[in-house]
Amino acid sequence: MATTLQQLLDGLTERATEPQPSATIEDVTGGLAHLGRALTGLAHDGLTPGNSMRQRAAAELAAACTTAGRLWPPTGGPLTDLAGTAADLVGRDRDIMGRSHRWAVTVELAEVADHCARLGRRLLPQAAAPELATVRESAVAVERIAQTEPPTAIGAVMLDRLVPMPGDPLAAAQLTVLDASGALAAAIDRAQESSELTLRDFRAAVAAAEITSRSAATVTAAATGNDAGPLLVTGLAWQLAGRASTVFDDGRRTRSTDPHGVVPWALTFVGYLRAQVAFNTDIGALRDRDDLAAVAGRMQQVTSQLPVLADQLTAAVDRWSRTGQLYASARDLPPMDNMPDDRVAAVIAGRHVQARGADLDRLRQVVGRAAELSTGLADALNRATAAGPPAQRHQARLYAQATRTPDAPERLLDHAQAVHRDITTIRSPHQVAREVPPSR
Missing domain, CATH: 1.20.1260 (Ferritin)
Known part of the structure; x- marks a missing residue:
């Protein structure tokens, strides 16, 4: 447990x-x-x-x-x-x-x-x-x-911080969604420590965050009686983070067979989320449930881990920007001031280059945007389940603090609007369009 x-x-x-x-x-x-x-x-x-x-x-x-x-x-x-x-x-x-x-x-x-x-x-x-x-x-x-x-x-x-108990969580008599959430976070930590976190791992974790965000938005809307529309922006932000990562390639063609790796645990977590918590995505049906308060409470526990996951993924992007482990087509990378001659040649030829530093700014930005929106979503769900003590009281206090600063509403609104602009200006499934025309 x-x-x-x-x-x-x-x-x-x-x-x-x-x-x-x-x-x-x-x-x-x-x-x-x-x-x-x-x-x-x-x-x-x-x-x-x-x-x-x-x-x-x-x-x-x-x-x-x-x-x-x-x-x-x-x-x-x-x-x-x-x-x-x-x-x-x-x-x-x-x-x-x-x-x-x-x-x-x-x-x-x-x-x-x-x-x-x-x-x-x-x-x-x-x-x-x-x-x-x-x-x-x-x-x-x-x-x-x-x-x-x-x-x-x-x-x-x-x-x-949710952590799985010692031993193999999969061998537990009754695995819960919180066990799977803690195991996913632990798997990401292990991959980070060994510098083995792959883009496939990253995208699996982002997909898990997107599904969690969408489920949390639905449950929150059902519990509060509010419109789910504004809350669904967080899921869109995670979707954009996944799409932004498709610009890059880490050169790894083999798939990990580790049953305790990030991808298996992301799949396990999503499966238990759907089976134990988000088993119904219809807001009307959720509002008719007698155990809606219990469902919201379980969803609150899971959602409170979203900003923790976001921090882990941000750390991964920061590591990649330092190590240059990712590659991308030079044409898909952000414009540079005083672009070196070799990068100009790579852009003209359409070659792949090593991505470092500012090349990953766009990915870092969209993950950070999703992280802040996740904090707001976690706070909204904490308030929706305020009848009982929050399962993670320190995190609940942090989310409340982060969303009650003087500029928090404007910042979250800006993020929501930026997500909407990105969604409407995507040019292809593999490229997130820039908000301003590039100039080289």
């Missing part, structure tokens, strides 16, 4: 604060040992450029948790298992975390460590294990700093 780091920490907090605790002291210290492991890695990677109060407080809390974790031999238990899984997720995502992400995760870990240490004090005589008191003092120090230097909404999104 796909989960998030926040869900694991919430479960750990719930068990540590039970009125009638069932945990043993060995389980408590085992959990603290794993929290110390996670905090040590975050502090090592750095929360600030220098030796700030934030940095020192995190390092002291990591040391306090590690020390308390050695008080009793580990015997396992719910607290130990939850904390261990959470620490594993933190460790796995360290490579993609920035300082703001690390600070947001550190603050959440500090709160959980405080609860665990408090439970440990309840299980022991008053004067026993002063190391637990040290954990509480160090956790409070982190929480005080967080009051004046709170984590940013963007940093806290790392806590809501």
